[in-house]
Amino acid sequence: MSSTGHAPTGTASSTPGTDVLRIAGLVKRFSGVPALGGVDLAVAAGEVHGLLGANGCGKSTLIKVLAGVHLADEGSVLVHGDEVPMPFGADGLRTRGLSFVHQDLGLTDAATVLEHLALDHVAAQGTLRRIPWGAERRRAAELLARFEVAVDPDARVDQLTPVQRAMVAIVRAVASQEQLAEGGERRAQLLILDEPTVFLPSADVGILFRLVDRLRQAGDSVILVSHDLDEVLEICDRVTVLRDGKNVGTRDVPGLSRDELVELILGVKIGAVTRPADGTTRSPEVALSTRGLSGERVRGLDLDLHPGEVVGVTGLAGSGIEELTNLLYGVEPLHGGSLSVRGEDVARPTPARMLDHDVVLLPADRKALGSAPRLTVLENMALPFLKSSFKGGRLRWGSLRQQSQDTCVRLHVKPADPAALFSSLSGGNQQKALLGKWLDTKPAVMLLAEPVQGVDVGARREIFRLVREAVAGGASVLCATSDYEQLVQLADRVLIFAEGRVVDEIAGDAITKDALTTAIYAGAAA
Amino acid sequence: MTTTTTRPAAASGPSDGPTAPGPVKLKTRREPERFALIGVWAIVIIIFSLTTDRFLTEGNISSMLGSQTVLLILALGLLIPLRVGDYDLSVASTLGISAMLVAILNVNEGWSIVPACIVAILAGTVIGAFNGAVVVKFDIDPFIVTLGMSTLLQGVLFWISDSATISGIDVGLSDAVLTNTVLSIPVNFWYAVVLCAALWWVFDYTPSGQRLLFVGQSKDMARLNGISVGRTRFLALVASGTIAALAGVVLAGTTGSADPNSSASFLLPAFAACFLGSTTLKIGRFNPWGTFIALYFIVTGTTGLQLLGAQNYVQQLFYGAALIIAVILSKILRQRNDRRLQNDARQAASAEAAQQSTNSKDIA
Numbered sequence: 001m002s003s004t005g006h007a008p009t010g011t012a013s014s015t016p017g018t019d020v021l022r023i024a025g026l027v028k029r030f031s032g033v034p035a036l037g038g039v040d041l042a043v044a045a046g047e048v049h050g051l052l053g054a055n056g057c058g059k060s061t062l063i064k065v066l067a068g069v070h071l072a073d074e075g076s077v078l079v080h081g082d083e084v085p086m087p088f089g090a091d092g093l094r095t096r097g098l099s100f101v102h103q104d105l106g107l108t109d110a111a112t113v114l115e116h117l118a119l120d121h122v123a124a125q126g127t128l129r130r131i132p133w134g135a136e137r138r139r140a141a142e143l144l145a146r147f148e149v150a151v152d153p154d155a156r157v158d159q160l161t162p163v164q165r166a167m168v169a170i171v172r173a174v175a176s177q178e179q180l181a182e183g184g185e186r187r188a189q190l191l192i193l194d195e196p197t198v199f200l201p202s203a204d205v206g207i208l209f210r211l212v213d214r215l216r217q218a219g220d221s222v223i224l225v226s227h228d229l230d231e232v233l234e235i236c237d238r239v240t241v242l243r244d245g246k247n248v249g250t251r252d253v254p255g256l257s258r259d260e261l262v263e264l265i266l267g268v269k270i271g272a273v274t275r276p277a278d279g280t281t282r283s284p285e286v287a288l289s290t291r292g293l294s295g296e297r298v299r300g301l302d303l304d305l306h307p308g309e310v311v312g313v314t315g316l317a318g319s320g321i322e323e324l325t326n327l328l329y330g331v332e333p334l335h336g337g338s339l340s341v342r343g344e345d346v347a348r349p350t351p352a353r354m355l356d357h358d359v360v361l362l363p364a365d366r367k368a369l370g371s372a373p374r375l376t377v378l379e380n381m382a383l384p385f386l387k388s389s390f391k392g393g394r395l396r397w398g399s400l401r402q403q404s405q406d407t408c409v410r411l412h413v414k415p416a417d418p419a420a421l422f423s424s425l426s427g428g429n430q431q432k433a434l435l436g437k438w439l440d441t442k443p444a445v446m447l448l449a450e451p452v453q454g455v456d457v458g459a460r461r462e463i464f465r466l467v468r469e470a471v472a473g474g475a476s477v478l479c480a481t482s483d484y485e486q487l488v489q490l491a492d493r494v495l496i497f498a499e500g501r502v503v504d505e506i507a508g509d510a511i512t513k514d515a516l517t518t519a520i521y522a523g524a525a526a
Numbered sequence: 527m528t529t530t531t532t533r534p535a536a537a538s539g540p541s542d543g544p545t546a547p548g549p550v551k552l553k554t555r556r557e558p559e560r561f562a563l564i565g566v567w568a569i570v571i572i573i574f575s576l577t578t579d580r581f582l583t584e585g586n587i588s589s590m591l592g593s594q595t596v597l598l599i600l601a602l603g604l605l606i607p608l609r610v611g612d613y614d615l616s617v618a619s620t621l622g623i624s625a626m627l628v629a630i631l632n633v634n635e636g637w638s639i640v641p642a643c644i645v646a647i648l649a650g651t652v653i654g655a656f657n658g659a660v661v662v663k664f665d666i667d668p669f670i671v672t673l674g675m676s677t678l679l680q681g682v683l684f685w686i687s688d689s690a691t692i693s694g695i696d697v698g699l700s701d702a703v704l705t706n707t708v709l710s711i712p713v714n715f716w717y718a719v720v721l722c723a724a725l726w727w728v729f730d731y732t733p734s735g736q737r738l739l740f741v742g743q744s745k746d747m748a749r750l751n752g753i754s755v756g757r758t759r760f761l762a763l764v765a766s767g768t769i770a771a772l773a774g775v776v777l778a779g780t781t782g783s784a785d786p787n788s789s790a791s792f793l794l795p796a797f798a799a800c801f802l803g804s805t806t807l808k809i810g811r812f813n814p815w816g817t818f819i820a821l822y823f824i825v826t827g828t829t830g831l832q833l834l835g836a837q838n839y840v841q842q843l844f845y846g847a848a849l850i851i852a853v854i855l856s857k858i859l860r861q862r863n864d865r866r867l868q869n870d871a872r873q874a875a876s877a878e879a880a881q882q883s884t885n886s887k888d889i890a
Binding site: 329331351352355361368369370371372374375379382383384386390393394395397421423424 | 727730731732733736737739740743744746747749750751752753754810863864
């Protein structure tokens with residue numbers, strides 16, 4: 001394999017002092033509320049620049065503005081010193097030599113590596129061109145060799161390991177921008193990596209970072225969006241931290257300590273929001289219990305849920321929290337371990353079996369999994385009660401309608417009209433209706449996955465109230481969320497996940513935003 | 527716009543805590559489109575009865591209603607897999623196989639008519655079960671499975687019949703389905719009406735009907751709600767196979783013979799009736815009475831045109847056009863309906879917000 005002989009020459013065109021990307025005073029408002037309140041960011045040629053911040057700090061909004069998903073309201077953006085007129089258009093700054101690799105990588109499972117690379121190359125030259133497969137194969141092999149990515153061009157994407165996939169996505173993103181920059185000398189490119197490591201086994205992160213380093217050697221720049229502070233400290237030259245849509249600072253990584261970084265991300269301590277005492281007591285009985293439960297990511301989980309408590313589960317993306325509720329509800333098969341409800345062993349859990357044991361799930365994907373948007377509110381809410389209201393050879397729609405109407409009124413679902421189309425309700429009202437449906441079944445265990453995602457503040461508060469009421473009534477609740485702020489108001493104890501395992505547990509008044517953040521980042525580092 | 531009624535009584539009256547928000551009464555939704563097809567049907571009937579004097583005769587009405595019963599039964603069976611979001615393209619061939627089995631067993635093998643009919647219907651059940659098993663077991667798109675099954679059955683049909691029409695089926699069957707009349711309409715029409723009513727009841731008034739509906743909307747969502755998606759899809763295909771075979775028995779009785787060439791022509795009209803029916807009565811949903819109306823609308827159109835001297839091919843023109851127009855219409859109607867419901871919900875929400883602000887003013 002040829003060594004990277006071209007490394008020093010690649011930087012020739014970018015004159016020292018010119019930043020590849022310079023953003024000044026970028027503002028983006030969503031219906032009047034600023035998500036970005038004047039962000040400044042400068043990325044120099046040949047640097048890896050970390051972009052950090054807590055959930056909702058504006059990182060993803062910033063990336064989406066650059067990618068052309070959102071249009072910025074104010075501010076200026078310079079690429080290689082040239083001001084880019086706004087708006088950027090649908091391709092964002094891709095036409096200016098920026099390339100993006102998002103968490104999902106954007107690869108197609110059934111196509112080969114060669115097909116991915118050839119498609120970009122040939123499609124850039126016209127739709128109806130014949131693809132010269134021989135030449136494309138040589139080109140793909142040459143590209144992969146140059147980045148020292150040991151992948152067979154004829155391998156299908158679904159045959160690759162996660163880290164190979166990530167590297168193919170990066171090579172592809174960089175290569176597709178190279179063609180656009182052709183015609184003259186090669187200019188330094190900017191690659192934006194949006195949380196590329198969350199789905200990688202930690203041993204493979206180093207492989208990916210060698211590729212990032214190779215890009216840096218070639219004079220290209222990389223923006224790395226990550227939650228993992230240790231990774232950031234390992235690979236980045238500088239970091240910029242955002243908080244509440246504003247810069248809180250850009251620092252050189254050499255000499256920067258982990259604690260300083262955490263302080264930058266968290267900022268001033270936020271007044272402790274605690275859960276109001278509502279006199280619920282955790283019962284010593286066990287509602288749901290697992291021993292050695294394992295799935296795709298979750299490893300050997302021992303968990304006991306008691307009636308009268310809300311157990312929060314949180315961690316970084318990829319820590320296994322996304323999978324946990326699906327495992328407990330039998331949506332995904334268990335790879336190992338056992339699951340029992342109120343002392344009764346559930347051998348092969350399926351949603352139907354879990355429902356029989358009074359376990360319910362409010363899934364994160366409300367539109368696709370939680371509801372049938374094209375049916376009415378009544379039909380959606382009646383689903384668990386079909387069997388019980390089938391009397392005298394027919395469904396008692398009258399009493400079902402009354403029940404769903406009553407529930408809608410009680411839960412302040414607006415409009416409280418069972419005949420309304422489910423999709424005509426707002427996100428918060430949909431979630432309240434679905435919660436109401438399950439609450440009416442008097443569940444023993446409620447599993448909530450991201451229960452207030454896309455829900456407005458008012459409905460959020462009501463959902464918390466309803467969940468606490470159910471708990472006061474003796475239900476047991478597990479709430480899995482990456483937006484851990486809500487757990488401060490909701491949970492009696494919080495389990496911190498990292499790498500599929502519980503690494504920490506915080507209970508009672510100790511649950512604060514700071515404590516959770518520290519525990520999550522500490523867990524990810526461990 | 528009328529303002530929301532303020533409630534002076536509530537402000538001055540004995541306070542019983544915060545007023546519970548009363549149920550918001552939306553204005554009753556009128557969806558005139560639901561009945562559009564019935565209106566068009568009525569117009570078509572009026573036009574034909576004015577332009578031809580043979581149209582509104584007892585004989586013609588009776589023949590229109592009676593002659594398409596086989597198609598109606600077939601379409602009703604097809605509704606069940608369509609309701610769960612699956613296509614069954616093998617219904618017409620199943621119908622052909624069933625009719626042919628009746629003829630072969632009764633005429634060639636000398637069986638008496640009742641066991642011949644029972645075996646024919648069971649054959650439909652087996653075909654449906656095979657379709658369903660392949661679809662569910664291997665998770666294959668039923669479109670492909672039933673397409674293959676359809677062609678395979680056509681082959682079997684020509685094979686077992688030696689590509690010849692077999693006639694001379696026991697007249698008992700003809701008596702049972704055709705010759706006897708109620709209100710001067712052949713009795714098989716009433717069988718189909720009973721089947722239609724039964725299906726309507728199952729769809730709208732039983733848990734099974736709701737399960738079919740939810741599986742058709744979203745299989746993942748249905749599964750999370752404890753519905754056995756695989757079993758539901760399997761049983762839907764079994765039901766359509768069985769009902770298609772039933773239609774085959776009725777066909778054998780109506781014609782007194784079985785022709786290996788005749789069954790294929792039933793497929794498209796059945797789909798046309800189902801899709802056009804989904805634009806009627808319950809917009810965007812496959813429903814039995816809508817299918818009933820759609821079918822007889824098409825029959826009225828083709829019969830009238832033929833009475834006016836149109837050639838036989840007008841049937842194909844009419845059926846094909848009806849299918850295409852039906853899918854376009856149902857798309858448009860659904861979108862319009864959604865928009866209107868969205869608006870209603872928004873209005874109700876803002877009205878409620880306005881009411882709340884007046885309430886809080888009252889308290890203040």
